[in-house]
Amino acid sequence: xxxxxxxxxxxxxxxxxxxxxxxxxxxxxxxxxxxxxxxxxxxxxxxxxxxxxxxxxxxxxxxxxxxxxxxxxxxxxxxxxxxxxxxxxxxxxxxxxxxxxxxxxxxxxxxxxxxxxxxxxxxxxxxxxxxxxxxxxxxxxxxxxxxxxxxxxxxxxxxxxxxxxxxxxxxxxxxxxxxxxxxxxxxxxxxxxxxxxxxxxxxxxxxxxxxxxxxxxxxxxxxxxxxxxxxxxxxxxxxxxxxxxxxxxxxxxxxxxxxxxxxxxxxxxxxxxxxxxxxxxxxxxxxxxxxxxxxxxxxxxxxxxxxxxxxxxxxxxxxxxxxxxxxxxxxxxxxxxxxxxxxxxxxxxxxxxxxxxxxxxxxxxxxxxxxxxxxxxxxxxxxxxxxxxxxxxxxxxxxxxxxxxxxxxxxxxxxxxxxxxxxxxxxxxxxxxxxxxxxxxxxxxxxxxxxxxxxxxxxxxxxxxxxxxxxxxxxxxxxxxxxxxxxxxxxxxxxxxxxxxxxxxxxxxxxxxxxxxxxxxxxxxxxxxxxxxxxxxxxxxxxxxxxxxxxxxxxxxxxxxxxxxxxxxxxxxxxxxxxxxxxxxxxxxxxxxxxxxxxxxxxxxxxxxxxxxxxxxxxxxxxxxxxxxxxxxxxxxxxxxxxxxxxxxxxxxxxxxxxxxxxxxxxxxxxxxxxxxxxxxxxxxxxxxxxxxxxxxxxxxxxxxxxxxxxxxxxxxxxxxxxxxxxxxxxxxxxxxxxxxxxxxxxxxxxxxxxxxxxxxxxxxxxxxxxxxxxxxxxxxxxxxxxxxxx
Numbered sequence: 001x002x003x004x005x006x007x008x009x010x011x012x013x014x015x016x017x018x019x020x021x022x023x024x025x026x027x028x029x030x031x032x033x034x035x036x037x038x039x040x041x042x043x044x045x046x047x048x049x050x051x052x053x054x055x056x057x058x059x060x061x062x063x064x065x066x067x068x069x070x071x072x073x074x075x076x077x078x079x080x081x082x083x084x085x086x087x088x089x090x091x092x093x094x095x096x097x098x099x100x101x102x103x104x105x106x107x108x109x110x111x112x113x114x115x116x117x118x119x120x121x122x123x124x125x126x127x128x129x130x131x132x133x134x135x136x137x138x139x140x141x142x143x144x145x146x147x148x149x150x151x152x153x154x155x156x157x158x159x160x161x162x163x164x165x166x167x168x169x170x171x172x173x174x175x176x177x178x179x180x181x182x183x184x185x186x187x188x189x190x191x192x193x194x195x196x197x198x199x200x201x202x203x204x205x206x207x208x209x210x211x212x213x214x215x216x217x218x219x220x221x222x223x224x225x226x227x228x229x230x231x232x233x234x235x236x237x238x239x240x241x242x243x244x245x246x247x248x249x250x251x252x253x254x255x256x257x258x259x260x261x262x263x264x265x266x267x268x269x270x271x272x273x274x275x276x277x278x279x280x281x282x283x284x285x286x287x288x289x290x291x292x293x294x295x296x297x298x299x300x301x302x303x304x305x306x307x308x309x310x311x312x313x314x315x316x317x318x319x320x321x322x323x324x325x326x327x328x329x330x331x332x333x334x335x336x337x338x339x340x341x342x343x344x345x346x347x348x349x350x351x352x353x354x355x356x357x358x359x360x361x362x363x364x365x366x367x368x369x370x371x372x373x374x375x376x377x378x379x380x381x382x383x384x385x386x387x388x389x390x391x392x393x394x395x396x397x398x399x400x401x402x403x404x405x406x407x408x409x410x411x412x413x414x415x416x417x418x419x420x421x422x423x424x425x426x427x428x429x430x431x432x433x434x435x436x437x438x439x440x441x442x443x444x445x446x447x448x449x450x451x452x453x454x455x456x457x458x459x460x461x462x463x464x465x466x467x468x469x470x471x472x473x474x475x476x477x478x479x480x481x482x483x484x485x486x487x488x489x490x491x492x493x494x495x496x497x498x499x500x501x502x503x504x505x506x507x508x509x510x511x512x513x514x515x516x517x518x519x520x521x522x523x524x525x526x527x528x529x530x531x532x533x534x535x536x537x538x539x540x541x542x543x544x545x546x547x548x549x550x551x552x553x554x555x556x557x558x559x560x561x562x563x564x565x566x567x568x569x570x571x572x573x574x575x576x577x578x579x580x581x582x583x584x585x586x587x588x589x590x591x592x593x594x595x596x597x598x599x600x601x602x603x604x605x606x607x608x609x610x611x612x613x614x615x616x617x618x619x620x621x622x623x624x625x626x627x628x629x630x631x632x633x634x635x636x637x638x639x640x641x642x643x644x645x646x647x648x649x650x651x652x653x654x655x656x657x658x659x660x661x662x663x664x665x666x667x668x669x670x671x672x673x674x675x676x677x678x679x680x681x682x683x684x685x686x687x688x689x690x691x692x693x694x695x696x697x698x699x700x701x702x703x704x705x706x707x708x709x710x711x712x713x714x715x716x717x718x719x720x721x722x723x724x725x726x727x728x729x730x731x732x733x734x735x736x737x738x739x740x741x742x743x744x745x746x747x748x749x750x751x752x753x754x755x756x757x758x759x760x761x762x763x764x765x766x767x768x769x770x771x772x773x774x775x776x777x778x779x780x781x782x783x784x785x786x787x788x789x790x791x
Contacts, residue, residue, distance in 0.1 A: 014091055017058065017393075017424070021087030025052040025681055026453040032442055036091065037391070039415060039425040041438035043464070043471040044456070045713040047448030047672060047686055050428045051397070055097065057084045058426070059395045062095035092393070093424060096384065099397040100377045107180045108142055108302075111371070112321055112364035115382060120347045121364070125317045127340050129310035134170050139310075139317050141179035141302035143171030172307040177295035181302040181365075184271060186263060188243075190289035194232040202231055205266070206285050214257070222250045222259045301365070318365075324758045325351055326360035353385045357414060358407045361501075361522030361758030374402025375521070378411075385414065390422035400431040401710050404520040404739050405784035412437050430713050432475055436461055443471045449640070449672035474714035479721075479742035481771050481789055486513045486728065486748045492537050492702070499531035500524065501762040507751060509533075511702070511733040514724055516747035518738065518781045519765075522757030525737045529704050540700035542708070547679065547691050552583055552594060556637060556675040559665065559694050564657035565648075569633060572652075573626040580633045586623040588614035618676075629653030637676030641665045644675055664693040667726075669712075669719045686711070702733045709740040721746050741788035744781070745770055752781045 015036050022030040027049045034040050042050040064081040112118030122136035129139075137143045147168040154161050173179040188194075196202040198220045201210045208215045220227035224241040225234070234242060244261040251257070270286050294300040301308060301318035308316045312335070320328055329351035335344055354360055357378050362371075371379065377399060384394065399415065400408050412434055419425045419439075429435055441464045443457040457467040464472045489512030497505040502524045509515055517525045526543075533539055547558065556562040566577040579586040587593030590613030597611050610616045617624065617634040624632040629652045639647060645662040648655045665671070668689040673682075682690065688710055696703075705724075709717055717740065724746075727734050736743060744750060750773050752766035765779050773779075774786045 016091050017093075018088060018090040019053070019057060019086065020089075022053060022057045023085040024056040025049065026449055027052050027057070028453040030444075030453065030455055032455060032458060034424070034426070034442070035440055036093070036424045037419065037422055038439040039419045039427065039437065040440040040442060041435045042426065042428045042442050042444065043430070043435060043713075044444035044452065045448050045470060045715060046669075046689075046711055047682075048444040048446075048452035049454075050444055052453075053442075053444065054395055054426050054428055055099070055397070057086055058089070058092070058393075059095040059097050060084050061086070061089050062092045062393065063097075065092065066094060093391055095393045095395055097395045098377055098380050098384070098399070099395075100374065100401060106369070107182075107367065109368040110321075110364060111362055111366045111368060111379060113142070114368045114379060115350065117347065117350055117364055118321070120343060120350070121317060121320060124340060124343060124347065125310060125312065127343075128312045128335075128337060129317070130312075131310055133306055133310050137172070138170045139172045139303070139307050141173050141181075141307075143169070144173045144175070144178070145169060145171045145304070170306075172303045174295060174298035174302055174304055176297035177302065179302045181295055181298065181300045182292045183295050184267075185291050185293065186266060187289050187291065190285070191262065191266065192231055195230055197230050198225065198227040206282055217252055218250065218257050218259055219262075221252045224259065321365040322363055324360065325354045325362050325364065326758075328364070329355060329360075349386055350382065353382045356410070357381060357385070358403070358410055358521060361756075361761070372402050374398075374400075377401070381414070384418070391424075393424040393426060394418055396425070396427045396429075398429055398431075398711060399427065400429065400434050402521060402707060402739070404518075404780070405433075405741065405788075406520055406780045408433050430711070432714070435464075435471075435475065443467070443469050445470055447672060449674070449677075451672055470715050471713070477714055477742070478788060478790060479745040481745050481774065482748070482769075485769050488513050488749070492533060494528070494532050494534075497528060497532035500527040501758050502527050502532065503762040505532070505762070505764055507764050507767065509735060509751065510749050512728070512731070513733065513748035514728050514746070515733075515735045515749045515751065516738050516744050516770075517735060517751050517753065518744060519753035519761065520757055520780060523753040523755075523761035524763075525753055526706060527762075528751075528753065529735055529737055530706070533702075533704070538701040539704055540695055540698045540702070541704045541706075542692050542695045543706045547687050551678045551680050553679040554637070554676045555641070555665065555670070555673055555679070555690060557583075558679060558690060559661050560697075561658055561661040561665075561675065564655050564661075565633075565636060568648075568653070568655045568658065569626060569628045572628045575626060579623050579626070580619075582618040586619050586633075588618055588620055590614060591618070593618050634676075637674070639675055640671065641673050641675065642671035645671070661693075661697070664696050665690070667696075667723050668693045669716050696727075700732075702735065703727060704735045704737075706737045707739065708736065709738060709743060717742050741785050744773075744785050745789055750781075752779050754779055754781070 017034040017036060020031040030053060042054055044050050060081060061084050064083060067075060067078050067081065070078070110118065112121065122139040125139050126134065126136040149164065149166040152163050152165045154163070177183050191205055192202045193204060198216065203216055210216050219225060224245065225238050242261065243263050245259065247258050247260045249256060250259045271290065303318055308318050310316065315331065320331070323331065329348060332344060332348050332351060337344065354362065359375065359378055377397070399411055403411060408431060415425055415427065416437060427434065435441065438461060441457065441459060441461055442455060443464060445452050445454065445456045446469070456469040457464055457472065465475055466472065488510030491508040491510055494505065494507050494509065505528065517529055519525050530541060530543060556565065562581070566580040569580045570577040576585065578584045582593030588611060591597050591611035595611055595614065595616045595618040597609050619634055624634060626632065629647060636644065641662055645659065645666055647653050648658040648662060670686065670689055670693065673686065679687070688708070692705065692708060708720055712720060721743065724734050724736070738744065747770055750766065750768065750770055751764060752773065753763065754761050754765045766773055766776065766782065770785065773782045774789060777783055777786055
């Protein structure tokens with residue numbers, strides 16, 4: 001063989017992804033070269049630029065270039081992506097993003113509908129179920145039963161033929177709850193005070209003021225009701241018109257408006273929206289006024305009686321969907337029917353992937369909106385495990401979030417399997433065990449926000465340990481067990497807890513100390529602390545639900561910090577507070593207070609350009625002439641939390657209300673954030689801590705935190721522990737649902753649930769101090785904690 005033949009083929013030279021001059025968000029001309037078909041971990045403190053490099057640059061450009069291969073017509077139906085701000089991006093392959101975005105919160109979306117398992121199960125029952133109902137639509141709770149008849153006119157051979165036609169569609173949707181599994185009931189006493197008349201302000205609905213033209217006055221001046229009569233004295237007809245009347249056109253002061261009964265109007269304006277996206281006072285109203293109960297007709301299964309009556313071996317599709325997936329996989333494995341053998345093989349493989357990835361405790365009827373970020377990410381991961389695609393770039397966002405140390409090793413094996421199939425795996429991660437399996441590491445920093453955005457280290461894991469970067473120094477950190485623990489000041493008694501998979505749990509949760517609730521994913525931790533604590537315990541709960549916010553929302557608006565700042569500016573300058581809001585009177589007319597002008601170019605990528613009128617400062621020039629402590633409002637919003645804490649803590653700008661909020665933001669490690677930074681640019685860890693800082697302002701004796709270390713760098717965990725200690729030392733009780741061994745070791749008391757997940761869990765397997773847990777080594781948590789502290 002000649003030397004030329006032995007030489008590498010030209011195609012083999014493309015084995016790197018090259019990024020040069022990346023400037024997305026806080027990145028500062030970042031240049032890296034990433035090996036293909038290897039596992040690369042991106043590390044660094046929260047806000048250092050990891051997501052900006054991996055998701056905002058590499059994955060975003062890959063997706064944009066794939067979208068451009070479609071016709072202009074197809075692109076018109078796809079999301080438009082702008083090119084990332086980067087000089088050179090070379091060697092990209094197709095990127096598949098497996099992030100922690102929650103699945104849709106539509107009440108009809110379940111684990112079964114979000115994966116292919118629900119569809120395959122419906123086909124199976126349509127073939128084998130007895131009695132036979134028809135197509136797979138008969139088992140779908142998203143398809144309603146329909147029927148109709150009428151005359152159809154057709155032209156045949158030059159003559160007109162009229163025929164009577166009938167049609168029917170057999171669907172599986174329960175007609176009572178429309179496939180939701182629950183029905184809503186509205187508490188009328190929360191909508192109005194029936195002792196008052198409409199003219200006296202009877203409505204107690206947020207925003208429904210007596211002079212509101214579109215709401216209250218439509219009812220008062222419709223002609224259907226007497227506005228001066230107390231509601232309790234309405235006649236039967238007036239009450240029917242008031243609560244249930246169909247939409248009807250009416251004239252109010254010469255303007256055509258639509259009158260509609262109060263109940264359908266409330267359902268359309270409040271119940272049709274996602275509760276989590278509502279403003280806090282609106283959400284509180286909806287939670288008070290609306291009660292949800294299991295549908296009595298379908299018993300929560302969402303299906304018609306006919307769909308529930310068709311069975312395979314005595315099991316209906318509702319029974320199958322309610323099974324734990326590990327049990328369902330066993331049931332499917334026991335079916336032997338040659339006519340559907342390929343379907344059974346595919347369904348069994350998908351269900352076994354769920355078990356393999358650590359989600360065997362879920363059921364297919366679990367609402368998708370109730371999954372945690374980590375669970376949602378792993379559900380998305382299921383479809384890729386059996387994929388025959390190779391040379392694909394898989395991008396993961398902290399895949400170990402929400403995983404017990406026992407499950408982290410299993411996740412690591414899955415990541416390595418994807419790599420070994422010839423794929424490039426990019427992982428944004430804080431977990432030392434996952435960083436340790438990487439072939440290549442890119443460490444960003446040195447700090448967060450404006451102090452980050454640089455590559456501090458690039459190389460292998462051994463090089464990272466010796467590099468002296470923040471991540472390198474903390475990679476082998478181990479927290480020691482406490483030598484002494486606090487004494488409890490009382491207890492919260494939980495008796496007979498049966499929420500979800502809990503099995504009549506009786507436990508005393510100590511007060512006045514730091515309590516860690518531990519156990520594998522699905523063992524019942526959240527069910528215990530969120531679903532079983534007494535209502536009168538004064539609990540302030542910080543769960544994992546994501547904070548919502550548009551590009552106009554920022555830390556100042558979300559935390560309520562902007563209100564005292566606006567009032568301080570208004571008082572110092574003798575003007576209205578509304579002038580100092582970029583969403584109100586003070587907004588720049590050119591950009592509407594956004595600071596940038598968004599140009600929609602139809603099927604081409606939209607463009608955001610800095611507003612020429614305000615030069616990105618968001619306010620009218622006249623507003624910027626008003627100052628507080630020598631600074632205008634745009635300069636204040638450009639300050640970091642740490643700088644603003646000094647500014648509002650002393651001198652002419654001293655504002656105690658603002659200073660208290662800023663102190664809480666600094667306490668949770670967000671001192672580097674700028675007050676006006678859009679929420680859409682924050683990382684998952686930053687959003688979690690922003691939410692924590694906001695909830696700390698609420699008055700309560702017991703704080704329940706659900707995995708507060710999610711998205712936290714190793715160096716930030718120590719700061720979080722300091723915050724928890726300060727809360728407890730101030731007389732509060734703190735209950736933490738946590739997998740991080742450093743938090744377990746630092747706790748005063750541990751309640752360990754298990755021993756497994758779902759029906760293998762739901763029991764308290766240990767109560768006591770961390771030292772006692774390590775000494776006993778009786779549970780999975782105990783074994784991993786003992787290994788962690790080196791006992």
